[in-house]
Each structure stands twice: as C-alpha cells, then as structure tokens.
Amino acid sequence: MRFWERRNRCLWMAVAALLFCGLTAWAQNPAPAPATPAPAQATPAPAQAAPGPAMDTPLDVKAAQPPSTDELAKGDPGGIKTGTVSDVVAADTKKGLTLADIVNQAGQNRIAINFVWTLIAGFLVMFMQAGFALVETGLCRAKNANHTMMMNFMVYGFGLFAFWVCGFAIQMGGGAPYSTLGVINGLSSEYTINLFGKTWGLFGTHGFFMTHGGAYDVGAMVMFLFQMVFMDTALTIVTGAAAERWKFIAFAVSSVFMGAFTYPLFANWAWGGGWLSQLGANFSLGHGYCDFAGSGVVHAVGGLTALAVSLIIGPRIGKYDRSGKANAMPGHDIVLVLTGCFILAFGWFGFNPGSTLAASGNGALRIGSIAVNTMLAGCTGSFGAVLYMWMRYGKPDASMAGNGLLAGLVAITAPSGFVSTVGAAIIGVIAGVLVCLSVEFLERIIRVDDPVGAISVHGTCGLWGVISVGFFADGTSNYGGSWNGVNGSVTGLFYGDPSQLVAQLIGVGTLVGFVFAFSYVANWLIDVIVGQRVPAVDELQGLDIPEMGALGYPEFVLREEAEMGVAGD
Amino acid sequence: MKLVGILLALAGWLLPVVALTLTQSLMARFILTVVGIMITLIGILAVLNKAHLQHAIWRKG
Numbered sequence: 001m002r003f004w005e006r007r008n009r010c011l012w013m014a015v016a017a018l019l020f021c022g023l024t025a026w027a028q029n030p031a032p033a034p035a036t037p038a039p040a041q042a043t044p045a046p047a048q049a050a051p052g053p054a055m056d057t058p059l060d061v062k063a064a065q066p067p068s069t070d071e072l073a074k075g076d077p078g079g080i081k082t083g084t085v086s087d088v089v090a091a092d093t094k095k096g097l098t099l100a101d102i103v104n105q106a107g108q109n110r111i112a113i114n115f116v117w118t119l120i121a122g123f124l125v126m127f128m129q130a131g132f133a134l135v136e137t138g139l140c141r142a143k144n145a146n147h148t149m150m151m152n153f154m155v156y157g158f159g160l161f162a163f164w165v166c167g168f169a170i171q172m173g174g175g176a177p178y179s180t181l182g183v184i185n186g187l188s189s190e191y192t193i194n195l196f197g198k199t200w201g202l203f204g205t206h207g208f209f210m211t212h213g214g215a216y217d218v219g220a221m222v223m224f225l226f227q228m229v230f231m232d233t234a235l236t237i238v239t240g241a242a243a244e245r246w247k248f249i250a251f252a253v254s255s256v257f258m259g260a261f262t263y264p265l266f267a268n269w270a271w272g273g274g275w276l277s278q279l280g281a282n283f284s285l286g287h288g289y290c291d292f293a294g295s296g297v298v299h300a301v302g303g304l305t306a307l308a309v310s311l312i313i314g315p316r317i318g319k320y321d322r323s324g325k326a327n328a329m330p331g332h333d334i335v336l337v338l339t340g341c342f343i344l345a346f347g348w349f350g351f352n353p354g355s356t357l358a359a360s361g362n363g364a365l366r367i368g369s370i371a372v373n374t375m376l377a378g379c380t381g382s383f384g385a386v387l388y389m390w391m392r393y394g395k396p397d398a399s400m401a402g403n404g405l406l407a408g409l410v411a412i413t414a415p416s417g418f419v420s421t422v423g424a425a426i427i428g429v430i431a432g433v434l435v436c437l438s439v440e441f442l443e444r445i446i447r448v449d450d451p452v453g454a455i456s457v458h459g460t461c462g463l464w465g466v467i468s469v470g471f472f473a474d475g476t477s478n479y480g481g482s483w484n485g486v487n488g489s490v491t492g493l494f495y496g497d498p499s500q501l502v503a504q505l506i507g508v509g510t511l512v513g514f515v516f517a518f519s520y521v522a523n524w525l526i527d528v529i530v531g532q533r534v535p536a537v538d539e540l541q542g543l544d545i546p547e548m549g550a551l552g553y554p555e556f557v558l559r560e561e562a563e564m565g566v567a568g569d
Numbered sequence: 570m571k572l573v574g575i576l577l578a579l580a581g582w583l584l585p586v587v588a589l590t591l592t593q594s595l596m597a598r599f600i601l602t603v604v605g606i607m608i609t610l611i612g613i614l615a616v617l618n619k620a621h622l623q624h625a626i627w628r629k630g
Contacts, residue, residue: 092582101606184629195590196590198589198590233623283599284593285587291590307613311617311618312621314621314624314625315625315626315627316624319626320625320627321626321627322627322628326626380577443629446614446618447618447622447625448618498595498599499595502595502598502599502602505585505602505603505606506585506586506589506602508580508606509581509582509584509585509586509606509609510586511604512578512581512582512606512610512613513578513579513580513581513582513583513605513606513608513609514582516578516581516609516613517578517579517582519576520578520617521575524571536626
C-alpha cells in the first residue's frame with residue numbers, strides 16, 4: 001500500500017515538474033514584435049492634402065439616410081434604425097448638424113464608454129466586500145460570526161469616509177492628466193521635494209472632500225469611486241488576520257487611519273505620479289514601479305498592515321500550547337468560504353480589466369487579455385494549492401483550495417496588463433504553492449496567528465505579484481504608447497529588460513520597509529491609546545455578545561473548544 | 570527590541586533608495602536592493618517578532 005502511495009506521489013510530482021518545465025519553456029519564447037502604435041499617432045496628415053469641410057458648416061444629413069418619423073413610429077424590432085445620424089446632438093438646432101458636432105460626439109462617446117466601463121468595474125469591486133465577508137466569517141468560529149461580519153460590513157463605511165475626507169486627495173490629487181477619463185486637470189497638484197537633483201513626488205494636494213482644487217468634476221468622481229473600492233479592499237484584508245480578538249473600536253480607528261493615510265500614501269507613490277512611478281523617468285529603471293491593478297498597492301499594503309496588527313495583538317487563546325506548538329482552529333462554515341471565493345473571483349473581473357480605466361482608446365482593448373489572465377491565474381493558483389496539500393497531507397484541503405484561488409488572483413493583479421497567458425498561468429501556480437508555504441511558515445516557524453490566511457494570500461502573494469512583473473512582462477502592451485512617462489511597453493527580465501526587475505524590487509523594499517513600519521507605528525499608538533485586544537474572558541466567550549451585543553447564530557448551541565479537540569492552555 | 574526591529578525595517582528600505590542616487594550600475598542597485606529587503610525582513614520577522622513572542626499569551630500560565 002505504501003508503495004502505491006509513494007508511487008502516486010512520485011507521479012504527481014513528475015506531472016507537476018513536467019508541466020512547470022513546459023510552461024517555463026513557453027514563457028521563454030521570444031515575444032512577438034512590439035505592438036504598432038495607434039494609426040492616429042503614427043501618420044500625420046500630409047500637408048498638401050485638400051482642406052476638408054469647415055467644422056461649422058452644416059452637413060447634408062439626408063445623405064446618411066436617417067429613418068423618417070413614420071418609420072420610427074413603427075418601432076425598431078431589428079435594432080437597425082436606432083442610433084443613427086438622427087441621434088447626434090446639434091449644438092445649434094437652427095443651424096443643423098455640423099462636422100464639429102460629429103467630432104465632439106465622437107470624443108464624448110469615447111469618454112462615456114470609459115466612464116461606464118470604469119464605473120461598472122468599480123461596482124464589481126465593491127461587491128468583493130461581500131466575498132471577503134463570507135470568506136472571513138466562514139473561516140472564523142461561529143461564536144465570532146457577528147463580530148467578523150460587522151467588521152467587514154463597517155470597514156466599507158469607515159474607509160469611504162476617510163478616503164473622501166483626505167485619502168483620495170493624497171493619492172490622486174497630483175497625478176493628472178488621467179487622459180482616459182477626460183484629463184481631470186483639477187487633480188494636478190503634487191507635493192514634491194528635490195533631492196540629489198531629482199524630483200520626488202510624495203503626495204497629492206488637490207481633491208479634499210471631492211470639492212477642493214477642481215475635484216468637483218465628472219471624471220474625478222468616476223476616478224474616486226474606482227479608487228475608493230480598491231482602497232476598501234486593502235482595508236478589509238486586515239480584519240481577517242486580526243479576527244476573533246480585535247476590539248471593534250480599535251478596528252474602527254485603525255481602518256479610518258489606513259484609509260486616510262497609509263493606503264493613499266503608497267498608492268500615490270505608485271499610481272498618483274509619486275516617486276516610485278518615476279523610477280523609470282528619473283533613474284532609468286524600466287518603466288518605474290509597475291503595478292497594473294494593485295498586487296502591491298492594494299494587497300501587499302493590506303497584507304503587511306495585517307501582519308503589523310497581528311504582531312501587536314498576538315495569537316488567539318488556544319492557538320498555541322505552552323511549548324509553542326500550533327493547534328488547528330477550524331472555521332465554522334466551508335460553504336461560506338468557497339461561496340465567498342467565487343464572489344471574489346467574479347469581482348476580480350472588475351479589479352484587473354477595470355484598471356485600464358478605459359474600454360476605448362489608449363490600447364484599452366487589451367481588457368480581453370487581462371480578463372483571461374485573471375481567470376487563468378486564479379485557476380492555476382487553486383491547482384497549485386490543491387496539488388501541494390494533496391501531496392503533503394493526502395487530502396485536497398478545501399480552505400486552502402480557496403486561498404490558492406485568491407493567491408493566484410492576488411499575484412496576477414500587478415502583472416495582468418503586461419503578461420501573456422502562459423506567464424499568467426505560471427505566476428498563478430507559483431502563488432498557489434507559495435500561499436501554502438507561507439501559511440505554514442507564519443503558523444509554525446514565526447508563530448503569527450492569522451485565522452484566515454490573509455497575510456499569506458495578500459501579503460506574500462501580493463509581493464510575488466509585484467516581483468513577477470519584473471520577470472514576465474512581455475513587452476506587448478501599449479497603453480497609449482508609454483507607461484509612467486517612459487515610451488514603449490513594460491518589459492521584464494525574461495524578455496530583455498533587467499532594470500524593470502530592480503524597479504519592482506525597490507517597490508517591494510518600500511512595501512516591507514516603509515509601509516509595514518508606518519502601519520506598525522500607527523497601530524502601536526492605537527494600542528497604547530485605546531487598546532487593540534479584547535479581554536481574555538470576552539475572547540473565550542466569543543466576541544458576538546461582548547463586542548456586538550448579539551449572537552450571529554442565536555439558535556445555535558455553541559460548544560466549548562475543548563469538546564471540539566482544540567487544546568487550550 | 571521592538572524599536573530596533575522597526576529601525577532595521579526602515580534602514581532596509583532606505584538603503585536601496587539612497588543607493589539610487591549613489592550609483593548608476595544596475596547590478597549594484599540590484600544587490601543593494603536585495604540586501605535592503607533582507608535587512609528589512611530580519612528586522613520584522615526576527616527582531617520585532619521575537620520581541621512580541623517573549624510576551625505571547627501562550628507563554629503565560
């Protein structure tokens with residue numbers, strides 16, 4: 001029997017090794033020729049061309065054969081009479097339709113498509129809050145269900161408020177122009193310092209309360225909504241790692257601080273025109289720090305803050321015995337967990353493809369590739385985690401399958417806009433294995449208690465996602481011909497640009513060095529002022545009654561840990 | 570010890586940032602960045618975490 005088990009394991013390992021080698025070989029293939037620039041940029045109109053019609057000359061719209069009033073009265077079941085020249089709005093109805101009207105309509109249509117795309121993507125990301133709530137609550141014990149759910153619910157409001165007051169201004173207040181959403185010139189004031197002959201952008205100064213400095217603008221509102229739901233995703237990561245022992249008041253203060261300062265500061269450096277994004281322009285490091293949809297900005301910031309809070313509040317009672325041996329504390333509902341994972345995977349289609357902030361122009365049609373990369377990395381992430389758990393423990397663990405899916409999705413978030421499908425698959429499978437190793441390392445080696453695996457999923461795999469851009473970016477993306485002010489496409493080490501890897505590593509250093517330290521100090525102060533951890537008696541009872549005043553499941557009979565085989569002190 | 574851990578984390582971050590201005594060599598920047606990340610990780614996972622574990626709830630009777 002043992003022979004067969006061993007043989008099976010060898011077989012699994014051989015299949016995995018072959019798959020990995022094959023995929024790596026595929027990834028090393030030379031990239032296709034760089035994308036050709038958009039025709040509009042490539043060929044200016046010849047100087048000797050005949051002058052076109054004046055922009056303000058009325059056009060003969062009859063030539064376009066618009067449907068008559070009688071025809072329209074009959075209805076349009078085939079959809080061929082709706083959306084014609086009749087629907088183009090003339091600025092001066094007496095004068096009639098002019099070429100200027102047509103051109104303006106074309107411009108507004110492009111921006112409208114981008115607005116709607118970005119808003120819908122933002123709505124999808126907002127729904128991810130429900131996924132996080134289900135995953136975290138399912139992985140916690142039933143006696144903490146109300147408390148865990150409430151943290152996930154209220155983090156939305158706390159984060160939104162803080163981001164509206166000052167977070168958005170710090171993050172995006174100096175990064176304009178945002179050309180896909182209509183430039184938004186109001187958000188163009190960055191606080192900078194001059195150091196060693198270079199300009200270092202530190203934070204934005206326009207957009208407080210969404211009114212200051214020209215932020216009362218339709219494009220700015222779209223940008224705010226999209227960036228706000230991203231910020232909230234980072235905040236909700238912390239609630240998972242600190243679950244079952246975090247004071248609600250401390251959670252509230254910590255979340256407001258993170259939404260107002262920690263997240264926006266790093267997001268400004270990466271996305272708002274700050275110094276990390278300028279590493280390419282200022283120091284010739286590839287295209288600067290590149291984080292397409294936020295493996296670093298969202299997930300690593302959330303994961304590292306989760307690590308800081310977990311260190312401060314310490315492990316749950318009963319997680320470790322007196323010798324330091326870890327005890328399993330299983331969650332109460334795996335159905336919630338896997339349903340939540342599916343909701344998150346669905347929401348990720350807003351997260352990554354939506355980060356183009358456009359569906360029209362600027363190379364935004366790459367959204368199809370980004371969506372496929374996203375689903376593929378999630379798939380290979382769960383595959384990697386299941387394979388690891390199966391080989392190591394003999395069973396395909398359900399919660400780690402879910403975490404593997406999320407790990408793959410987290411890891412592909414930064415590179416999703418720059419890599420091929422083969423790169424995405426490799427990034428995902430590595431993340432799936434990495435999350436299992438990280439969970440074991442945190443739990444058994446450094447003894448950090450993380451009930452849901454948030455630090456591993458978002459912190460570890462977020463950092464891996466950032467690094468992976470430096471390896472796998474294939475140089476085929478073309479978002480308007482440049483990225484972070486550097487012409488050409490983002491290209492990683494495997495495709496010929498080692499300097500991009502260094503830029504990514506400096507981003508990683510900033511995340512683990514600065515962001516962690518900043519979060520740690522802030523949460524240490526909160527610990528000193530209001531206290532981070534609940535009293536032991538409340539923790540043993542479960543936080544639903546002491547912290548929330550009501551049980552999550554009032555009709556359940558909750559058993560003591562000892563009855564469930566969890567060894568306490 | 571906690572303060573030492575945090576200072577190590579910050580020092581590990583500042584090393585590659587300052588190195589950006591001191592050298593143009595890509596290899597030197599790469600090495601200094603990796604060294605900086607290692608210093609930061611030692612500060613967090615070894616020094617700071619060890620300081621917290623000394624007072625961990627499971628060590629108390």
